[in-house]
Amino acid sequence: MPIYEFRCLACGKLFERHFASYQEKVDLECPACRSQSLERVISRVNFISRSGAGVKKPTLTTKSCSPGTSCMTLDIPGPED
Secondary structure: OOEEEEEEOOOOOEEEEEOOOOOOOOOOOOOOOOOOOEEEEOOOOOOOOOOOOOOOOOEEEEEEEEOOEEEEEEEOOOOOO
């Protein structure tokens, strides 16, 4: 169940929204001013990285999302089974 962070382009307020699933479709609005002019914010993350042979490191991938824009994906390896 993902939690996404948004910034209102009208008043600048930051807020979080919990979604029941990745496919959930909702109409979002700012809780402060009710504007629907929002942008999704990349939240800060913390992780502990081990070092040594065979340890996977985080990778940053850049790709084109739509004409004239690009997106980045940060892949953080999880614990090994």
